[in-house]
Amino acid sequence: MSLLKVARLGHPVLRKKTRRLDVEELQSPAIQKLIDDMVDTMRETDGVGLAAPQVHESLNLLVLEVEGNAGGRAAPPVPLMVLANVRLLKPSKEMELDWEGCLSIPGLRGQVSRHRSIEVEALDRSGKKVTFKATGFHARVVQHETDHLDGTLFLDRMDDLSSLTFLEEFDRFVTKRRSGQRS
Ligand code: NI
Numbered sequence: 684m685s686l687l688k689v690a691r692l693g694h695p696v697l698r699k700k701t702r703r704l705d706v707e708e709l710q711s712p713a714i715q716k717l718i719d720d721m722v723d724t725m726r727e728t729d730g731v732g733l734a735a736p737q738v739h740e741s742l743n744l745l746v747l748e749v750e751g752n753a754g755g756r757a758a759p760p761v762p763l764m765v766l767a768n769v770r771l772l773k774p775s776k777e778m779e780l781d782w783e784g785c786l787s788i789p790g791l792r793g794q795v796s797r798h799r800s801i802e803v804e805a806l807d808r809s810g811k812k813v814t815f816k817a818t819g820f821h822a823r824v825v826q827h828e829t830d831h832l833d834g835t836l837f838l839d840r841m842d843d844l845s846s847l848t849f850l851e852e853f854d855r856f857v858t859k860r861r862s863g864q865r866s
Contacts (some may be wrong), residue, residue, distance in 0.1 A: 684716075687724045687738040692788045696736050698834040701743040703768045706810035714744075718765050718808050721746045730786050732824045732866030734831030737787050743768050745828040747866070749820060758820035766805035766813070769829050774798035779819070782857070783827060783837045784850075785866060792853045794846035795837050797823045827866050 690696050708714060717740060725733040725746055732747035749761035777799040784792045800818040803825055807813050817825045827837060841847070848857065 684719045684723050686727055687720050689724065689728065689733075689737055689786050690739050692836070692838075694739075694787075696739050696741055697787055697831070697836065699736065699741050700834050701736060701741045701832045703743045704806075706806065709744075709767050709806060709808070709810050714742075715808065717742075718744070718746065722748075722763065722765075728786055730866050732828040733786065734828045736831050736834070743832050745769065745832065747824050747828055749824065761821045761824070765808040766803070767808075768806050769825075769832060770804040771826065771829055772802040772804060775800040779823070781820075781823060782846075782853075783823070783866070785827070785837055787831075788836065788838065790850045792846075792848050792850060792857075793837060793841050793844070795823075795827075795840045796842060797826045797840075801825060824866050 704714065721733050721735070721738060724738060725748065731749050732745060735742040735744040744767045746763065746765050747761065748763040749758055751760040775798045778796045779799045780794050780796045782792050783795045799822060800816060801822045802814065802816050804812070804814045830836065830840065
């Protein structure tokens with residue numbers, strides 16, 4: 684396993700729509716190693732999610748994991764999930780505004796409105812179909828990461844840019860407790 688270099692805002696790979704994986708390719712040693720490396724990279728960088736384009740692979744593949752106290756916020760933990768060929772269904776009408784950061788946009792935080800709950804249909808790392816409902820912070824991370832698969836970044840989702848804040852000012856003027864969430 685190894686740590687992967689994270690693509691930053693401006694790298695064209697972050698703006699490309701990814702391609703889907705067939706089950707055979709998903710099960711291949713190369714993709715299984717990529718998944719392991721993505722998990723390592725996410726954990727090493729204290730991220731709660733990481734999508735393949737962020738490590739320069741234009742594939743419909745993401746990992747996410749929320750520890751009990753992600754970034755100091757009181758979010759229910761989400762065990763490690765590896766999702767490929769992700770489809771989001773039944774987005775709730777109810778929206779929630781909260782802060783987001785992104786490993787590909789280091790040092791910035793902004794408020795983004797997301798569906799409060801969403802249904803997810805995807806393949807797990809073995810190629811098995813999985814469906815589940817995500818709510819709250821889990822739903823937010825899923826939406827943020829799935830956006831990456833379409834070349835969309837959280838900045839594009841901000842209703843306006845007035846909340847955009849550097850991390851240092853975020854810690855100073857917003858709260859220290861929430862500074863760790865990045866995906
Ligand atoms: Ni991100």
